[in-house]
Amino acid sequence: GAVVSQHPSWVICKSGTSVKIECRSLDFQATTMFWYRQFPKQSLMLMATSNEGSKATYEQGVEKDKFLINHASLTLSTLTVTSAHPEDSSFYICSARDPMNYEQYFGPGTRLTVT
């Protein structure tokens, strides 16, 4: 099946700094990617839908200036957590939709810890 990668798999940063997470579709072109956040033992919460070549669509309650999304190519979307704070510590998961079968493939996730 199709593969989606995320980098880094884990990151520790200091409060106030920014962190960029990459999501790549390795063997298909994805016009649409999704960013989720998952708290321990909880479900995946959709943060935003990333559309190649246009602005991301954010879910209600998600600060677009805090979580910057860029989908500059058909195989890469990035999520930048700006001015990170400890409450931003979480597991961030991306997924990419294959336009051929409309199926969403998930990345392995990125563990962010803000100290």
Add this chain to the structure above:
Amino acid sequence: AQRVTQPEKLLSVFKGAPVELKCNYSYSGSPELFWYVQYSRQRLQLLLRHISRESIKGFTADLNKGETSFHLKKPFAQEEDSAMYYCALRVAFTGGGNKLTFGTGTQLKVEL
């Protein structure tokens, strides 16, 4: 707004016993439902979708629109079925896009 409910956080069964993971949804439109599975230390992956009406790894799920349910079933649980299972509802939104709404997940533990 759409919603997916999985009432059980943890389901523990013995090997060989039947399994039923419950999922209920609320959505005013025509639903598209999925089951995703996440094995330990692995990424989330699609298990099955209601439109395929197929059996994957012995699991089946039938969409019951009257009861707004999409329960996941397997007649005989195997140890390798132990994992986290998420029910998800896909809805379309204006502009031609769509998105998945996930339930809170059920941890299935198959004991020997």
